[in-house]
Amino acid sequence: MNGEIPNNVDLDHDPQLRRALATWHPRFLQWWNEVGPDSFDTSTVYLRTAISASADGWANYAYVKMPEYRWGIFLAPPESRKIGFGDHPDAEPWQQVPGEFRKELRRIIVTQGDTEPASVEQQRHLGKTAPSLYDLRNLFQVNVEEARHLWAMAYLLHRFFGRDGREEAEELLTRRSGHRDHPRILSAFNAPIRDWLDFFCFAMFTDRDGKYQLESLSESGFDPLSRTTRFMLTEEAHHMFVGETGVQRVVQRTADLMKQSGRADLHALGGIALAVIQKYINLWCSESLDLFGAEDSSNAAAYFAAGLKGRHHEHAANAYREHRALEGDYELRLPGGAVERIALRRAMNAILRDAYVQDCQRGLARWNRELAARGLDQRLALPRVEFNRKVGACAGALCDPQGNVLTAEEFAARLGEWLPTAEDRARNAELMRPVYEPGKVAGWIAPPAKGINGQSLDFEYVILS
Numbered sequence: 001m002n003g004e005i006p007n008n009v010d011l012d013h014d015p016q017l018r019r020a021l022a023t024w025h026p027r028f029l030q031w032w033n034e035v036g037p038d039s040f041d042t043s044t045v046y047l048r049t050a051i052s053a054s055a056d057g058w059a060n061y062a063y064v065k066m067p068e069y070r071w072g073i074f075l076a077p078p079e080s081r082k083i084g085f086g087d088h089p090d091a092e093p094w095q096q097v098p099g100e101f102r103k104e105l106r107r108i109i110v111t112q113g114d115t116e117p118a119s120v121e122q123q124r125h126l127g128k129t130a131p132s133l134y135d136l137r138n139l140f141q142v143n144v145e146e147a148r149h150l151w152a153m154a155y156l157l158h159r160f161f162g163r164d165g166r167e168e169a170e171e172l173l174t175r176r177s178g179h180r181d182h183p184r185i186l187s188a189f190n191a192p193i194r195d196w197l198d199f200f201c202f203a204m205f206t207d208r209d210g211k212y213q214l215e216s217l218s219e220s221g222f223d224p225l226s227r228t229t230r231f232m233l234t235e236e237a238h239h240m241f242v243g244e245t246g247v248q249r250v251v252q253r254t255a256d257l258m259k260q261s262g263r264a265d266l267h268a269l270g271g272i273a274l275a276v277i278q279k280y281i282n283l284w285c286s287e288s289l290d291l292f293g294a295e296d297s298s299n300a301a302a303y304f305a306a307g308l309k310g311r312h313h314e315h316a317a318n319a320y321r322e323h324r325a326l327e328g329d330y331e332l333r334l335p336g337g338a339v340e341r342i343a344l345r346r347a348m349n350a351i352l353r354d355a356y357v358q359d360c361q362r363g364l365a366r367w368n369r370e371l372a373a374r375g376l377d378q379r380l381a382l383p384r385v386e387f388n389r390k391v392g393a394c395a396g397a398l399c400d401p402q403g404n405v406l407t408a409e410e411f412a413a414r415l416g417e418w419l420p421t422a423e424d425r426a427r428n429a430e431l432m433r434p435v436y437e438p439g440k441v442a443g444w445i446a447p448p449a450k451g452i453n454g455q456s457l458d459f460e461y462v463i464l465s
């Protein structure tokens, strides 16, 4: 283990990588200080830190100041496997970057790497309005781990791509979420996360895109990418937990207030109306659907053919009948109902997206149980994939969340029913006053079911100073 950087990549015996990181590491810290969590540098946070890649005890929980967090580089243990899909399913995975796929691999790694710091930038100001110390700690946990995911991609760039890799790793610290001239690469990572309902929906829907993209990259024939993404997925589970249970707790509180008051507008009672929660779901689900790229994509076909990026659980027994995907096609439903057939390999983005939508649906069902349990008839729903899209076959379609095609006038007139309005946001901002007392929780959200790592709910998850 290197004295400063926890790792299982033998950093001590890799002088070239150490030299590259010696330049990048201080730049990273500078980035964290500039655009990482605002105002909590001196606070002490009960955080999990990755310390090894072994299944038993891969992480350690302790009080840490965030700027002193020990970001590490970990690959999941090697597995004996073949590439398993594409044009050469029986070939051995590559330990180095194959020259003919260098450009594509670098692009995938840079795109993945760019999202991680972007999310930290998007969430920079949330600490100031946290509904509890428990939530504040979870926010910071997600932030330090996304920053570690940046390390994971920067490692691949430094270790396997030489000079242009170093330049790309530098660029990952230079672009900024939402910046006019140097924005982040993918659209959802330039969208502002203004309040905690945005954050919970982001962790539910956008981190879940992360899960699906990482799953498909963990199938990659480039073994270091496969192993680093496999390890990232162990951390990712908590991010989705934060999102799913966060929204669930808001729904719980909302359902209680609806039942008690018999009203739908809960603002005067200190709650968030179900209709407003639905709008945030519509927003972040549709933003996240864009992250899958176009349904019909020559990039996706090329990645699959080359063995760079597989389907979700490509390797799992019984997941797919065959792994070349040369036959058959994908039925794409266009806005308005027409159906287009796409060759299977070109439809890999859509296939991954469909698995993702099903997974989101399971989360929705759990939220709806909170409503059913209180005898309420209202239900939350996912927007149809046609709604509010900027990428792919539905880009620019004038569809409502149920997928009905509308006229431009109708669409414009009703958009405020489906996406958060300035008034919805102002009301949420009014409700979201910080609660920093151990064990106390803001009125617009129910308390969590249990604490972190076996700690009680009134544990001091963040010691403010």
Ligand code: BYC
Pocket: 108, 109, 111, 112, 115, 116, 119, 146, 185, 186, 187, 188, 206, 207, 208, 209, 210, 211, 213, 214, 290, 291, 292, 293, 294, 295, 296, 297, 298, 299, 300, 309, 349, 391
């Ligand atoms: N925004 O052929 P297509 C995470 C561009 S999240 C802007 O469909 P492809 C995380 C595209 O670049 C997971 N532009 O694209 C979550 C292309 O441009 P050119 C992140 C977009 O390549 C929360 C053109 O449109 N990981 O980890 O098949 C917190 C044609 O598109 C967008 C990855 O994304 C967009 N949304 O698919 C923290 C994995 N979509 O070439 C972290 C790596 C497409 O025409 N990335 N374009 O100029 C990929 O595998 C692919 O790049 C994508 C796009 C799936 C994203």
Ligand code: FE
Pocket: 116, 145, 146, 149, 210
């Ligand atoms: Fe991540």
Ligand code: FE
Pocket: 146, 207, 210, 236, 239
């Ligand atoms: Fe994440």
